[in-house]
Every structure is written in structure tokens, then in C-alpha cells.
Amino acid sequence: GAVVSQHPSWVICKSGTSVKIECRSLDFQATTMFWYRQFPKQSLMLMATSNEGSKATYEQGVEKDKFLINHASLTLSTLTVTSAHPEDSSFYICSALPGTGSGNTIYFGEGSWLTVV
Amino acid sequence: AQSVTQLGSHVSVSEGALVLLRCNYSSSVPPYLFWYVQYPNQGLQLLLKYTSAATLVKGINGFEAEFKKSETSFHLTKPSAHMSDAAEYFCAVMGGNEKLTFGTGTRLTIIP
Numbered sequence: 001g002a003v004v005s006q007h008p009s010w011v012i013c014k015s016g017t018s019v020k021i022e023c024r025s026l027d028f029q030a031t032t033m034f035w036y037r038q039f040p041k042q043s044l045m046l047m048a049t050s051n052e053g054s055k056a057t058y059e060q061g062v063e064k065d066k067f068l069i070n071h072a073s074l075t076l077s078t079l080t081v082t083s084a085h086p087e088d089s090s091f092y093i094c095s096a097l098p099g100t101g102s103g104n105t106i107y108f109g110e111g112s113w114l115t116v117v
Numbered sequence: 118a119q120s121v122t123q124l125g126s127h128v129s130v131s132e133g134a135l136v137l138l139r140c141n142y143s144s145s146v147p148p149y150l151f152w153y154v155q156y157p158n159q160g161l162q163l164l165l166k167y168t169s170a171a172t173l174v175k176g177i178n179g180f181e182a183e184f185k186k187s188e189t190s191f192h193l194t195k196p197s198a199h200m201s202d203a204a205e206y207f208c209a210v211m212g213g214n215e216k217l218t219f220g221t222g223t224r225l226t227i228i229p
Contacts, residue, residue, distance in 0.1 A: 006160070032215060043207065043221045044161075093160050097215055106217055108153070108161040 002028050004096045006109035013084055013116055020080045021112045023094030029074035030096035034106070035067075038091040050077045084116040119144045119210040123220035131228045136180075136195040138223045140208030143189065149211040150191045152182055155222075156204045164206075167191060178202070203227045 003026040013019045023033055031052050036044040048058045048069050056069035066088075068080040077096075081088050093111045097104055124139040142148055149168050153161040165176025172184045178201075182193045191208060208220040 004160075034216070041224075043219045046216060046218075049216065091158075095161075095217075104215070105151075105163055105166060106211075106215075107163070110160040111158070113158070 002026075002096075002098060002105075002107045004094065004107045004109040006092075006094055006112050008112060009110060010113045011115070013114070015085055015116055016083055018080055018082045019084055019114060020078055021092055021094075021114070023077045023079070023096070023109050025075045025096040025098070025107070028096070028098040030077075030098060031074060032097040033071060033077040034095045034097070035069060035077070035079050036093045036095070038093060038111075040091075044093060047079075081114065084114070086116045089114055089116045119148065119212045119218050121150075121208045121210050121218060121220040123206075123208050123223050125223055126221065127224045127226065129226040129228055130198045132200055133197050136193070136198045136202065136225065138193040138206050138208075138225065140182075140191045140193065140220060141189050142191060142208075142210050144210055144212070146213055150182075150184065151209045151211065151217065152176065152180070152191075152193050153207045153209060153219075154178075154204050155207065161207065164193070198225075198227050200227050200229065 005024045007022045033050040035047045047062045048056045050056045050071040052071045058064045071077040095106045095108045120143045122141045151166045152164040165174045167184045175181045180195045209217040
């Protein structure tokens with residue numbers, strides 16, 4: 001099956017610093033990628049939709065200046081958490097959609113644990 | 118707008134017993150429905166999906182789900198539970214914008 005890779009899997013950063021998480025589709029091109037946040041024992045919350053070559057579309061309540069998303073190529077999207085605070089600590093998961101058309105399977109990365117100390 | 122409701126945040130079954138995880142959906146358009154599994158500290162893995170073809174969908178690891186329009190349901194089943202099935206299961210619906218809306222998840226525990 002299609003593979004989506006996230007890096008790093010685990011990251012610890014100090015408050016006030018920025019941290020970048022990468023999401024790569026390894027064996028397919030993804031014009032659309034999605035970024036989710038998951039709190040312990042809860043469901044996934046969609047943060048934003050990332051489209052290659054254009055600005056990301058953020059869900060209501062998500063600060064676009066805090067969570068910078070860049071979709072530089074058809075296989076790479078990055079999420080940068082700027083000026084991180086302890087409340088940003090969470091599990092971040094990306095997903096990628098091969099091609100276009102409703103009903104296509106969306107493939108998920110392995111997730112990235114962010115701990116802000 | 119689309120939404121899914123997963124009944125039962127926790128389900129426990131004995132090893133070898135039937136697994137039934139419930140999912141009901143709401144959609145203003147013909148839905149595309151998915152079941153994903155999440156093991157601890159990992160991302161999501163697709164179990165199966167319904168895209169308006171056969172109403173009984175077979176997935177990986179012996180799981181299957183039946184789309185019932187009259188009941189707006191897409192319950193996940195497996196005839197015989199295995200210890201390795203212990204995980205969190207998410208039902209999701211895809212809207213016309215290709216976004217997935219997830220249910221709140223069901224944690225499946227297998228009793229030896």
C-alpha cells in the first residue's frame with residue numbers, strides 16, 4: 001500500500017522555540033495533504049488542508065500564524081509550530097490523498113509526538 | 118455536512134468471540150465511509166472503505182463492514198477476535214471536499 005512518512009516521530013523543544021514536522025508521500029504524488037492533531041485518548045481534529053503550490057486552508061479556530069504549513073512539492077508538506085508552548089504538546093498526524101476524486105483512500109503518516117517543555 | 122457517531126467508547130470481547138463496533142453516519146450526499154485502526158503511538162491504518170460499490174466490504178485482518186442505507190450504519194465486524202486486534206478503531210466519512218470527519222473512536226480490548 002501507499003506509504004506516508006513523518007519525521008521526526010518524537011521531538012522535545014523548549015517553550016518559545018519553533019519546531020518543524022515533515023510529511024512525505026513516499027510512493028505517490030499528493031496534491032492534497034491534511035494535518036491533524038490528536039489529544040490523548042481522543043479523536044483526530046483536522047487542523048488544515050495543504051495543497052501543493054497554494055496556501056493552506058485552516059479549520060476554524062486554528063491559528064495560521066502559529067501553525068505554518070508549507071506544501072512545497074507533490075511529495076512533501078511541512079508543519080511548523082512557531083513559538084511553541086506547553087499546550088501545543090500533542091500528537092500530530094498528517095495524511096495524503098493520491099490524485100483527486102472523492103472516495104480515494106487517504107493514507108496516514110505514523111504521527112509525531114511533540115512535547116514542549 | 119457529514120458526521121459519524123460511534124456507539125461505545127470501549128468494547129471488550131473475549132478472544133475468539135465476535136467483534137462488533139458500531140458506526141452511524143449522517144451525510145447530505147452519498148457517503149464514502151472508512152474504518153481505520155490505530156495502534157498505540159502510531160498513525161492510522163486503513164481497514165476498509167465503502168465507495169458505493171458492494172454494500173458488504175471486506176478489509177484486512179479479517180474485518181468486514183456492511184453499509185446499510187436504511188439504517189445509516191456502517192458497523193465493523195470480525196467473526197473471531199484475536200489478541201492482536203486490541204487497538205483504537207475510528208469510523209470516518211468523507212465529504213465532497215475530500216476531508217475526512219472522524220468519529221470519537223472505540224477502544225477494543227481483547228480478553229484472553
